[in-house]
């Protein structure tokens with residue numbers, strides 16, 4: 001007999017004493033290893049969400065746990081008032097990974113996006129000569145960059161922004177994937193174009209081929225920065241080290257997060273050129289926890305896990321195979337399968353039940369996935385998944401999709 005999650009005391013306490021800002025599926029997890037998690041009744045589930053790509057290396061990857069444990073036993077936090085022996089190497093290794101110059105470490109993705117916005121504006125005033133307080137940043141319709149008031153202020157998602165204004169000026173929104181619209185929106189005061197190379201929360205939306213390369217040249221012509229928010233798309237998720245690599249595009253600033261913390265600690269960063277990162281001087285930006293030695297030690301091990309390219313190749317290979325299989329099944333309930341790497345957006349047809357309902361049915365069969373918006377099911381298993389484990393999950397997904405209509 002399945003224990004109803006709403007009668008579990010942990011859920012009751014959450015319901016009674018926690019803010020209701022999420023609507024989780026009815027499962028209470030207590031243990032995880034690799035791609036598998038267990039609920040409080042010891043039922044096992046395949047994790048097909050990976051904490052929105054924060055768990056690219058699965059649950060408790062032994063090398064990440066070892067790196068964290070060793071660092072826990074040495075030094076966890078210094079603040080940036082003092083140096084620590086992990087931050088410098090972490091910055092050097094992450095800058096090299098991104099083929100860029102410098103790193104500014106933060107904690108959450110939203111903080112790193114805020115940091116990139118501040119950097120772009122300061123660069124605009126000091127280097128491009130934009131008049132004080134006139135800097136503009138071009139963003140995309142359907143964007144998701146986090147939850148701070150500045151960020152939700154330029155979102156077009158009503159639940160994310162309604163009721164949280166007033167919002168500051170300085171952002172111009174253009175349709176995603178439309179380089180002509182970008183070209184028309186960029187003006188003399190534009191300091192940056194902030195873009196997700198693939199829009200994750202919008203439903204794994206892949207822009208037309210050539211879009212990022214076009215954005216790069218439009219920014220170059222206009223003297224604006226290209227800022228790639230790779231918080232979700234980066235670090236192997238999209239079948240490349242960075243999703244911008246699909247078009248061999250180099251951004252001026254990369255925003256990274258989620259998987260950088262190995263599913264253990266929040267770690268985010270802005271990685272960029274000397275020219276941009278050098279606009280900051282002591283006292284102008286910071287974070288108590290940003291660059292802490294525990295975060296840096298875990299981040300360094302994450303980069304070592306990615307170094308030989310094997311996980312990234314597997315992401316590309318397994319993801320493409322999964323998408324072909326789902327497309328070949330031609331389920332009437334599925335309108336479209338979008339895929340880059342181990343990142344799939346399954347768009348359900350209008351007459352199918354909601355993606356939330358599909359997620360619930362998947363959960364009953366032992367697969368945890370999540371809807372985004374009304375009709376998109378998002379599948380993003382850890383990159384460490386084996387072909388056999390993925391097959392197991394895809395069989396169940398096939399079953400559920402076949403039964404929707």
Ligand SMILES: Cc1ncc(COP(=O)(O)O)c(C=O)c1O
Pocket residue numbers: 052107108109110111113144145146147196200201229230231232233257258
């Ligand atoms: C592209 C992108 N940027 C930023 C964020 C915000 O990250 P965080 O939730 O760590 O603040 C997210 C989170 O989903 C994201 O997908």
